[in-house]
Amino acid sequence: MLVEKLQEIAEAKWFTNFITFVIILAGVVVGMETYPSVVEAYETELHILNEIILWIFVAEVVVKMGAEGSKPWNYFKDPWNVFDFFIVAVCFVPGAGSYAVILRLVRLLRVLKLLSALPRLQLLVGALLKSLPSMGYVTILLGLLFYVYAVAAVFIFGANDPMHFETLHLATLSLFRVVTLEDWTDVMYINMYGCDEYGYDGVEHLCTDPNAMPVVASAFFVSFVLLGTMVILNLFIGVIMNGMEEATMEQEEFDERERMKKQGITEPEHTVEHELFELDQALEELHKKVAVISRRVRAEHDGPPATDGAVDPAE
Known part of the structure; x- marks a missing residue:
């Protein structure tokens, strides 16, 4: 009780x-x-x-x-x-x-x-947890992109812009700023116009080897933003949405099982033998329908049987 x-x-x-x-x-x-x-x-x-x-x-x-x-x-x-x-x-x-x-x-x-x-919050958390394995691969891809661009940035822009690209870890942090679109154009302009012309006001002593690279810098940063922000980060959204769909389907199945349980409806056993039996029954019904349709088509094609002018004896 x-x-x-x-x-x-x-x-x-x-x-x-x-x-x-x-x-x-x-x-x-x-x-x-x-x-x-x-x-x-x-x-x-x-x-x-x-x-x-x-x-x-x-x-x-x-x-x-x-x-x-x-x-x-x-x-x-x-x-x-x-x-x-x-x-x-x-x-x-x-x-x-x-x-x-x-x-x-x-x-x-x-x-x-x-x-x-709140069940809906549980659903969102479940979707995020289901997305973690796939998000791991996207993270690896994003990490490779960061590493390649960071190494290239040190070689290309390290002398002109030591404040952002003097070392590999500093370049990686600067690229993280770029990929979040936080004043990323300032970083690009420093390397487009040279540190002696832009961005080093108050820290001129750091600008020891200015070098303006308008074409290289614009191509480098625009391509990184397109790949990092517009492409790879959108993959995270796609992975999460896929996880959300899977979590929603599982929640609906769980709710249906709970409803059947409360109503006292036993859930059928979905064993291999049970599925084969259902498939055999469906094929048998399909054969019967095909046979009926075939006889009907033959009857319509042949028409009524010919009498050759014979008189029915019953007449």
Whole structure:
């Protein structure tokens, strides 16, 4: 009886909405603690609120574990439940209360519970996780592009623009600035017009070997922006969108299975033998339809049988 009541509470819409509200409230409280004047004026009230929020989250864990009945460890089969449990457990780590900054950072983790409270956010996170393997290959491709262009930039622009391309690591950082389109034209103009003409005001002592390269610099930076920003970074978007579609399909299948489970509909076993049997049944039905259509076509083609002028004896 108790287990059924806990299951009813855990699956209730009002319970989910209440937990979502508490998570948002926890985020607001943490935000208020960033203002020293507010903390000084309402320190006791904020402390009480934090304690109430913490014990509400503990009650949520207890309700969900109790809803599993005699197998409370099933609670940890859901990664989101593990995530929630970790956030709550961290708040009880010994010694966290003696450091105000650590305690506030721990409280800040409660805001992340919003990820597990909203199914759509779970879907987005799932899509990102599914995209990680493919994103890894895109990252390797982007890394190769950065490395090739960074080495070339040191050789070509290192003497003229030591502030951005004197060393390989500095060139890589400068190209990261370029690929994010943060004032990338300034970097290009320095190498188009020479460091003695553009960009080195106040640091003229660094400009020891000015060399204007208008054609080379414009071709170099425009091609890098096109490849790095317009092409490769768009691959990340494509990979994430593909992961989003897969995650959406899996979520729809999961929701359908849950619906069938609640309605008491048993899910058919999709074994190889079962699929072969269904295929054989479909082929048999197809053969029957083909035979019927063939007889109909022959009948229409041959027309009514000829009588050769014979009279029906019944007449």
